[in-house]
Amino acid sequence: QEKSSRLSTALFGEDCEISHDKLYELLKYAALGKYHNATQPSWCHIYHQSHLAGVVVIILHEMSQLHFYKFYLQFKHLRKVFQHRFTLTPSANFLASLYGEGANLKPQNTARGLTSTSSECIPKRSDLQCDPIIQKYGEKKRGLTSYTLTLEEQKKNDYPIKGSPGCKGYIYTECDQQRTDSSPLFGLDCEMCLTAKGNEVTRVSLVDAQGQCLLNELVKPESTVVNYRTRFSGITKKMLLPVKTKLPDIQTRLKKMLPHDAVLVGHSLNADLQALEMIHPSVIDTSLLFARNEGRRFKLKFLAKAVLGKEIQCEQKLGHDPTEDARAALELAQFFIEQGPAKVAELNLEMLLTTEKLAEVSQNKAALQPQGCRVQKQLNEPLHLSKPCFLDCLQVTGQKPLLLGRQELDSSGLCQSNLSASNKQILQRALEDVPLSTFSIVQFSLGPEYIASQLLAGLCEKVRSKLTDMLTIYAGPFEESFCLKSVKKEFGRCGPIRSLTVVTETYQPYVCIQYEVLEAAQLAVESLNGAEVAGSCIKVQRPVTAAMLDCDVLIKELELDVENEGVIYVAGLKKSLTEMDLQEEFSQLKDLETLFLPKAVQHGKHRSCCFLKFQKSQSAVDALEVINGWTMRGSKLRSRNALASGHLWRWIWQMNHSNGKQGGNSLYEKMEQLTDSEQELRKKVKKLDHHVKKLYRSLQNNTLCVVLFPGVNSMHGSQSGLGLMGIKDDGGRSAC
Numbered sequence: 001q002e003k004s005s006r007l008s009t010a011l012f013g014e015d016c017e018i019s020h021d022k023l024y025e026l027l028k029y030a031a032l033g034k035y036h037n038a039t040q041p042s043w044c045h046i047y048h049q050s051h052l053a054g055v056v057v058i059i060l061h062e063m064s065q066l067h068f069y070k071f072y073l074q075f076k077h078l079r080k081v082f083q084h085r086f087t088l089t090p091s092a093n094f095l096a097s098l099y100g101e102g103a104n105l106k107p108q109n110t111a112r113g114l115t116s117t118s119s120e121c122i123p124k125r126s127d128l129q130c131d132p133i134i135q136k137y138g139e140k141k142r143g144l145t146s147y148t149l150t151l152e153e154q155k156k157n158d159y160p161i162k163g164s165p166g167c168k169g170y171i172y173t174e175c176d177q178q179r180t181d182s183s184p185l186f187g188l189d190c191e192m193c194l195t196a197k198g199n200e201v202t203r204v205s206l207v208d209a210q211g212q213c214l215l216n217e218l219v220k221p222e223s224t225v226v227n228y229r230t231r232f233s234g235i236t237k238k239m240l241l242p243v244k245t246k247l248p249d250i251q252t253r254l255k256k257m258l259p260h261d262a263v264l265v266g267h268s269l270n271a272d273l274q275a276l277e278m279i280h281p282s283v284i285d286t287s288l289l290f291a292r293n294e295g296r297r298f299k300l301k302f303l304a305k306a307v308l309g310k311e312i313q314c315e316q317k318l319g320h321d322p323t324e325d326a327r328a329a330l331e332l333a334q335f336f337i338e339q340g341p342a343k344v345a346e347l348n349l350e351m352l353l354t355t356e357k358l359a360e361v362s363q364n365k366a367a368l369q370p371q372g373c374r375v376q377k378q379l380n381e382p383l384h385l386s387k388p389c390f391l392d393c394l395q396v397t398g399q400k401p402l403l404l405g406r407q408e409l410d411s412s413g414l415c416q417s418n419l420s421a422s423n424k425q426i427l428q429r430a431l432e433d434v435p436l437s438t439f440s441i442v443q444f445s446l447g448p449e450y451i452a453s454q455l456l457a458g459l460c461e462k463v464r465s466k467l468t469d470m471l472t473i474y475a476g477p478f479e480e481s482f483c484l485k486s487v488k489k490e491f492g493r494c495g496p497i498r499s500l501t502v503v504t505e506t507y508q509p510y511v512c513i514q515y516e517v518l519e520a521a522q523l524a525v526e527s528l529n530g531a532e533v534a535g536s537c538i539k540v541q542r543p544v545t546a547a548m549l550d551c552d553v554l555i556k557e558l559e560l561d562v563e564n565e566g567v568i569y570v571a572g573l574k575k576s577l578t579e580m581d582l583q584e585e586f587s588q589l590k591d592l593e594t595l596f597l598p599k600a601v602q603h604g605k606h607r608s609c610c611f612l613k614f615q616k617s618q619s620a621v622d623a624l625e626v627i628n629g630w631t632m633r634g635s636k637l638r639s640r641n642a643l644a645s646g647h648l649w650r651w652i653w654q655m656n657h658s659n660g661k662q663g664g665n666s667l668y669e670k671m672e673q674l675t676d677s678e679q680e681l682r683k684k685v686k687k688l689d690h691h692v693k694k695l696y697r698s699l700q701n702n703t704l705c706v707v708l709f710p711g712v713n714s715m716h717g718s719q720s721g722l723g724l725m726g727i728k729d730d731g732g733r734s735a736c
Contacts, residue, residue, distance in 0.1 A: 006047040007084060007704070007727050018043065018086040018723060023708075030055045030704050031439045044084070046704070052727070053700040054438045058692055059405070062446035063709040064090070064719035066456075070463045071685040073550070073557060077693035078707060078724055083562045088721030090711030095441075131345040132291040141340035143181025147289055147333070148263060148282050157288065159270045160279045171251045173280045177260035185209045185284070186258065187265050187330030189322040190272040191233040195223035201275045202235045204250050205322035206257065207330055213323050214257060218243045219250055227432055234319020251278055265333045267300040267325065286332045290349065298349060304328040306352045307335055307344075404430055405443025427691045431698050442695065444688055446681075456712065456719065459678070466547045467652055468514065470554075473524050474503070475533070475540045476510030486534040487511055493638055494527065495520020495571040496598075496607040516607065517598070518643045518652065519569035522555060527638060558643040566593075566620045567642035570627055571609040574635050582610060585632055591619035611642055696728065703728045 025041040032038040033049050040046065065087060068075060128134055137146070149159070160167045191203040200221035206214045218235075220243045228235050254276070258264075265284045266272055273280060287297040290307075301313045308331055312324050336344055405426050421429075423444045430442045475491070488500055496516040503510040515521045521542070529540040542548060558564065573582070579597050586592055594613040597606045614620040620641075627639040644652060696705060704727050711721025 007725065008045045008047070017089065017720075019089045023088065023723065027055065027057065027706070046727075051702055052704055053702040054434075054440070055704045056434060056695075056699060056706070057441045058695065058705065058707045059095075059441065059443045060446065060688060060692075060707065060709050061405075061443060062712075064711040065709060065722040066460060066463055066719045067446075067685065068709055068722050070459055071682060073554065074682055074685045075689050077689050077696070079557070079561050079563075081562065081696065082705075082707065082724035082726045083565065084725045085563055086723045086725075088708065088711055088723045090718050090721050128342070128345055132293050133341050133345045136291045137341040139340070139342040139345075142337075144183065144185065144263060144284070144333075144337050145179050145181055147284050147337065148179065149285060149288070153288070154270075154283070157270050157285070158274070159283065160273050160277075162279050162281070167277075167279060170277045170279050171255065173255055173258055173262075173278060175258055175260050175262050175280060175282065179261055179263060179282050183261040183263050183282075184259060185263050185265050185330060185333060186214075187211075187326035187328075188269065188272055189266055189326035189329065190275055191235060191320060191322050192271075192275050193221060193225050193229055193233055193235055194227040195221050195225050197221075197223040199271075199275050201247060201250070202233060202240060203322050204254075204276070205326045206254065207323065207326045209330070209334075211327045211330065213327075215253065216323050217245055217250060217253075219245050219247060222247065229432075230319055232319055234321065247277065251276065254278065265330045267303075267329045267332075268297070269329075284333045286329045286336075289333065289336055290344065292350070298353070300325060300328060300332075302353060302356070303332055303349075306349055306356075307332055307347065400437065402433055402437035402440040403443075404433065404441070405445065423688065423691055427695060430695050434695070434698070435700070444691060446684060446688070460719070462547070462678075469543045469545060469548050470518060470551060471498070471516070471521050471652070472512065472514045473521050473540055473542055474510055474512055475524075475528065475538050476503070476536075477506065477508030478510070478534055478536045478538065480509065482509065482534040482536065484511070490533050491524055491528065492608065493572045493636065494523040495569075495609045517569075517609065518555075518558070519640060520571060520609065522643060523569070523571060523638055523640050526640065555643065559641050564642040564644075566614040566617045568612050568614075568620050568624055568627070568639055569609065569642045570612060570637055570639045572632075572635050572637040573608045573610060574633055575606065575608055577633070579606075586612060589614075589619070589623045589626065591615040592623075699728050701728055 022041065022043055025039075026044060026046075029038045029041055030046060030049065030052060046052070068078070072079065128139075149157070151161070155161060160170050162172055186209070187205075187207040189205050190201050192199040193202045194200075200223065201219050202221055203216075203218050205216045208214055218239060220240060225237070225240070228237060230236055255278075258280075261282075262280075263282045263284060264273075264280050265286065267285070268287045269283050269285050273283075286300070286303065290298050290303055292298060304310045304312045308328065310328060310331075312328050313320050405421065426442065426444060430440070434440045434442065473491075475487070478487070484500075484502065488497065491497065491500075491511075491513050494515070497520075498514045498516050499512075500514075501512050503512055513524070515524070525540050525542065528538070531538065531540075542551060577585075579595065582595055582597065586595060589612070591614045592612060593615045596611040596613070598609065598611070599606045612620075612623065614623065624639050624641070627637050630637045692707060699705060704725070706723060706725040709722040712719040
């Protein structure tokens with residue numbers, strides 16, 4: 001059974017603010033593995049990186065952590081799927097570090113007409129014997145039969161096999177005559193469109209050993225076409241309208257045309273034969289013939305240029321030409337057979353691919369600069385190779401990254417602005433193109449009108465006000481001569497208190513207590529409402545405001561949040577206890593994974609509470625029963641499910657301790673004006689959450705998905721960003 005990738009982080013509690021360098025570190029390793037000096041990130045660990053199906057980064061422009069918690073209830077999908085979250089340092093130019101805007105690739109020397117670079121980015125070739133082609137075939141020339149795939153190789157590479165359960169109804173070519181080194185070669189290539197049935201053939205080409213085209217036919221698919229994939233197939237709806245030829249017609253013609261000892265040649269020919277629903281016993285696959293390490297394959301376009309000196313699949317053409325591709329694959333096989341493995345290995349294709357890609361990236365980067373700038377840099381700077389960004393490295397390894405949305409990569413790899421596409425259009429393109437790419441950045445936008453300083457200030461004030469209300473409880477009534485110290489002590493057992501004041505406007509005294517953490521306020525409401533405190537039977541409640549009407553719903557959703565799964569909050573700790581003391585005291589609890597002891601930001605001393613994270617949810621439930629009522633070194637503990645165990649508690653502290661810059665009537669007027677914009681914003685947020693949900697569900701299992709709220713960093717102020725991430729598992733949720 002194939003191993004699943006997993007993700008673990010050190011983000012529980014205080015270590016939750018991630019810089020763009022650390023984010024870069026994660027994405028580079030996820031995309032490249034151990035290539036190009038990529039290493040496991042310092043703040044999280046990806047298990048079985050080589051088994052990742054792909055990496056998808058979803059960017060929600062104009063949004064910050066503020067938006068996520070202001071519209072927490074609207075982000076139904078995000079909060080239920082992604083367990084790993086982190087605060088992201090805001091940046092003025094968020095995408096620059098991802099697509100390598102500052103990379104400065106300069107040529108060192110040239111060889112074979114391709115720009116070469118320093119050995120830092122080019123794999124060293126110490127000995128011809130280490131070449132995968134030599135390791136597979138040896139150095140001596142051989143006849144064509146030495147390069148046809150064995151039955152085991154065909155099975156391993158998903159070729160249709162006679163008698164295989166998955167090939168029921170497939171047509172056998174009946175080319176059973178024994179092959180010799182003089183058996184005829186035929187190049188085959190198909191173009192497919194996506195239909196309701198899957199990939200179906202819409203064009204077939206066959207060429208003979210002299211490169212003469214024997215067949216170039218359009219085919220009417222059996223099912224309704226869902227996506228013509230015109231960019232790759234060259235097929236349009238108009239082209240297929242008059243076509244009468246069906247798949248059985250093509251199968252019959254191919255069967256008649258091929259002699260009984262024919263050897264079919266193609267690039268990843270298994271896909272063509274599967275689409276044709278035909279079985280042929282003798283094949284040469286050029287994607288496997290030109291062997292590479294670790295199962296990687298050269299693209300046909302690169303091989304045609306590097307080996308044959310031919311340009312195919314040109315960007316100017318609409319889609320691929322199957323006759324051109326079939327002929328290129330055939331000529332590649334003929335070259336390999338005639339020249340032999342040693343001559344092919346001497347081409348050093350890995351180096352050629354690296355230098356070609358880096359030269360292309362270098363030209364693209366240079367093209368982004370004004371001409372005067374480029375000349376000045378060439379005059380003033382020594383020739384050297386700066387460290388390329390990982391998107392450049394991806395292109396070097398033959399993988400073309402996908403960038404959709406506000407900024408996109410054009411056919412030459414240049415980053416272009418695209419401000420006209422709607423979120424819906426971007427989603428549709430992402431659903432089509434993301435499955436075809438191993439690394440994708442998909443950008444959705446809230447809209448520039450939603451980052452106006454007025455709107456942000458109003459949202460910030462509303463969130464701060466609601467958080468303050470959620471952290472605040474009113475308790476009473478008390479007797480006139482009640483002991484305030486006793487009240488503070490009793491309510492302090494629920495968690496750290498920020499402020500306690502006596503309310504004197506009422507007939508009998510009440511106290512207003514503001515806590516530092518959400519769990520403490522909730523614990524006070526749950527455990528002390530109706531209790532006898534300081535000689536009075538009291539009522540404990542939160543403030544009643546319009547914003548607090550959905551407080552109970554919000555508390556429940558926070559409790560069910562996937563980030564808080566298996567995490568409990570414990571209060572009533574003596575401040576003299578160290579983290580080591582607590583580790584020892586709680587060591588008897590089953591499956592305890594992590595203990596987090598919050599510390600006051602201003603003086604670094606720990607508070608009278610902690611969070612415990614368990615490996616299993618049931619262990620957390622069991623621990624709650626044990627801890628509630630537990631006396632630790634003379635102090636009675638209280639416990640409940642966590643509400644803000646991860647990065648959220650620190651953000652709450654920052655929001656609670658920061659003061660709004662605006663005040664008085666001007667802020668009141670702005671908040672009144674905000675209502676209409678906020679309603680519209682709420683709808684937009686809900687749609688964005690739905691877009692992310694739809695895209696996430698379309699991803700393959702074992703795909704690393706990172707959702708980024710970039711934050712705001714402008715002259716009007718700064719708001720922290722937010723990152724959510726996980727590896728999609730079989731259940732559609734992110735794996736830990």
